[in-house]
Amino acid sequence: MSTLVLLTITGLGLGALYFLIASGLSLIYGLMGVLNFAHGAFITFGAYAAWWITTHVEASAEAELILATAFGLVFGAVLGALIELVFIRPLYRRPIEQVLVTVGLALALGALVFGIWGADPKLFPDRPGEEISLPSWMIDTTTILGARIPNDRFVEIAVAVVVLAGLTAFLRFTRIGLIIRAGVENRSMVTALGIDVRKTFTFVFAVGGALAALAGVLSGIYFSTVDPGRGTSLLIFAFIVVVIGGFGSIGGSAVAAVAVGLVQQYANYYAADWLDWSGAGDVAVMFLLAGVLLLRPEGLAPKVAH
Amino acid sequence: MSTATALDVNDLHVYLGESHVLQGVSFSVAKGGVTALLGRNGVGKTTTLRALMGLVPRSRGSVEVQGENVTRLPTHAIVRRGIGYVPEDRDVFAGLTVEENLRLSERGGNGRYDLVYDLFPELRERGRQRAGTLSGGQQQMVAIARALLNDNDLLLIDEPTKGLAPLLVTEVAVALERAAELSTILLVEQNLGVAKRVAEHAVVLDGGRVVYEGAAGELLSNPERVRELLGVGGAGH
Numbered sequence: 174m175s176t177l178v179l180l181t182i183t184g185l186g187l188g189a190l191y192f193l194i195a196s197g198l199s200l201i202y203g204l205m206g207v208l209n210f211a212h213g214a215f216i217t218f219g220a221y222a223a224w225w226i227t228t229h230v231e232a233s234a235e236a237e238l239i240l241a242t243a244f245g246l247v248f249g250a251v252l253g254a255l256i257e258l259v260f261i262r263p264l265y266r267r268p269i270e271q272v273l274v275t276v277g278l279a280l281a282l283g284a285l286v287f288g289i290w291g292a293d294p295k296l297f298p299d300r301p302g303e304e305i306s307l308p309s310w311m312i313d314t315t316t317i318l319g320a321r322i323p324n325d326r327f328v329e330i331a332v333a334v335v336v337l338a339g340l341t342a343f344l345r346f347t348r349i350g351l352i353i354r355a356g357v358e359n360r361s362m363v364t365a366l367g368i369d370v371r372k373t374f375t376f377v378f379a380v381g382g383a384l385a386a387l388a389g390v391l392s393g394i395y396f397s398t399v400d401p402g403r404g405t406s407l408l409i410f411a412f413i414v415v416v417i418g419g420f421g422s423i424g425g426s427a428v429a430a431v432a433v434g435l436v437q438q439y440a441n442y443y444a445a446d447w448l449d450w451s452g453a454g455d456v457a458v459m460f461l462l463a464g465v466l467l468l469r470p471e472g473l474a475p476k477v478a479h
Numbered sequence: 480m481s482t483a484t485a486l487d488v489n490d491l492h493v494y495l496g497e498s499h500v501l502q503g504v505s506f507s508v509a510k511g512g513v514t515a516l517l518g519r520n521g522v523g524k525t526t527t528l529r530a531l532m533g534l535v536p537r538s539r540g541s542v543e544v545q546g547e548n549v550t551r552l553p554t555h556a557i558v559r560r561g562i563g564y565v566p567e568d569r570d571v572f573a574g575l576t577v578e579e580n581l582r583l584s585e586r587g588g589n590g591r592y593d594l595v596y597d598l599f600p601e602l603r604e605r606g607r608q609r610a611g612t613l614s615g616g617q618q619q620m621v622a623i624a625r626a627l628l629n630d631n632d633l634l635l636i637d638e639p640t641k642g643l644a645p646l647l648v649t650e651v652a653v654a655l656e657r658a659a660e661l662s663t664i665l666l667v668e669q670n671l672g673v674a675k676r677v678a679e680h681a682v683v684l685d686g687g688r689v690v691y692e693g694a695a696g697e698l699l700s701n702p703e704r705v706r707e708l709l710g711v712g713g714a715g716h
């Protein structure tokens with residue numbers, strides 16, 4: 174029982190990271206039709222930006238972490254907005270070229286991180302001389318039904334829940350949210366109402382960049398390190414989450430992220446335990462994807478057809 | 480600049496894929512009243528409206544709205560010159576509520592809700608209902624209401640009575656008459672009864688060009704001309 178609880182909460186923590194990445198990917202694809210392969214760079218750069226700022230300040234562990242998170246978030250938003258303005262916007266109405274540009278950016282930005290900071294993982298946050306670099310309460314565990322859960326898992330889950338609630342409210346109650354929801358359904362009809370839908374493109378890229386960077390920072394907490402491959406490895410699962418959840422649907426992404434995180438954790442543990450097979454989690458996720466696509470080719474929450 | 484025309488279309492050419500759908504369409508729409516844009520099925524009426532809106536690429540020709548050349552403007556900028564568009568397939572946002580559909584289309588924040596709720600009281604009652612769950616007729620009301628909500632000079636309306644029950648056809652015709660008191664209307668309408676009732680002028684397309692431009696009554700009360708130009712009663716095209 175305690176193992177199941179631990180796996181479940183760890184899976185939810187992982188699902189929280191997937192959700193933060195997938196929600197932006199899903200909005201960008203839903204609205205603009207761009208499959209953004211550069212999203213992984215937002216994750217990695219967000220994580221490294223957060224780590225970098227902690228190498229330049231000395232403060233309490235809490236203060237450093239908050240500063241790092243805020244810095245990573247802003248960095249991700251600016252990077253996202255810049256990429257949209259400089260690379261995506263000039264290719265408006267040329268979706269294939271847009272996707273190719275994001276692939277190129279993913280490769281170039283990945284190489285850039287590698288070139289600047291090298292291949293070795295960095296301890297996050299950077300607090301030289303300190304015994305532990307995270308706030309101690311985060312490393313402590315809470316016992317639930319006999320399972321000792323590292324407290325940082327709750328932080329990751331809580332952040333994702335807050336983001337889910339915030340994004341949902343934003344999409345429902347603001348004018349930009351209304352335009353985005355309508356644009357996901359039928360972009361050209363939005364322009365036919367006199368709305369310059371391109372303005373929302375920069376916005377969703379900035380939001381996507383910020384949320385992916387936030388996932389990068391949280392992954393730094395989850396793994397206690399940042400490394401150059403972080404974005405790529407998380408992005409693959411986020412893509413799967415988007416496909417399972419349905420492009421353009423935040424709720425669908427949330428459900429799918431939880432499913433993928435849990436399936437991955439359970440399969441990894443039980444396959445190793447019972448079958449002596451490691452790495453089964455990724456295979457199980459593929460089966461989950463295949464199963465959903467067979468039963469519901471449009472994903473759990475397809476775009477509203479009309 | 481003040482001109483007598485709401486819309487001037489000059490030598491408009493549009494290709495859709497391989498096919499040369501509009502081959503030099505030219506016509507004018509006088510200010511005020513309803514001009515019917517007629518023609519056989521598949522002749523390019525919808526394409527003409529979409530080309531005026533900048534929704535399909537135009538390979539040649541010009542479009543002037545109230546004397547201003549809008550040919551090179553993006554769709555949203557053309558619309559902001561005071562145009563309302565009711566597309567053929569209605570294109571309401573299915574996942575948005577009726578009220579959200581209207582709010583989205585409101586430009587400048589003083590939507591004429593009194594007018595649209597007066598014309599279509601059902602829309603007020605169904606404000607919180609998702610547009611995707613409405614009947615075809617109700618969706619058409621939403622589509623028309625979106626265009627009437629703003630103080631537009633010109634309305635482009637594509638087959639508003641298509642597929643509607645007779646009672647609804649009348650309701651839509653009444654709404655069109657009311658709208659015509661407020662704006663100039665270019666109306667694509669296959670229901671010739673409705674066209675005859677509301678339109679003063681007519682423009683007929685055939686073979687990618689305009690083949691008739693003149694009074695609507697004169698054309699529509701001449702069965703021979705109607706059969707010749709619109710193929711009604713004949714085999715179509």
Ligand SMILES: Nc1ncnc2c1ncn2[C@@H]1O[C@H](COP(=O)(O)OP(=O)(O)OP(=O)(O)O)[C@@H](O)[C@H]1O
Nearest residue numbers: 495496497498500519520521522523524525526527
């Ligand atoms: N995407 C497209 N690619 C190629 N041809 C197209 C495309 N869309 C429409 N067409 C063709 O262009 C022609 C004009 O179509 P359009 O919809 O403008 O006609 P219409 O007069 O509005 O017809 P209807 O009375 O059926 O509404 C038709 O022959 C149609 O088959």
Ligand SMILES: [Mg+2]
Nearest residue numbers: 524525526567
């Ligand atoms: Mg048509």
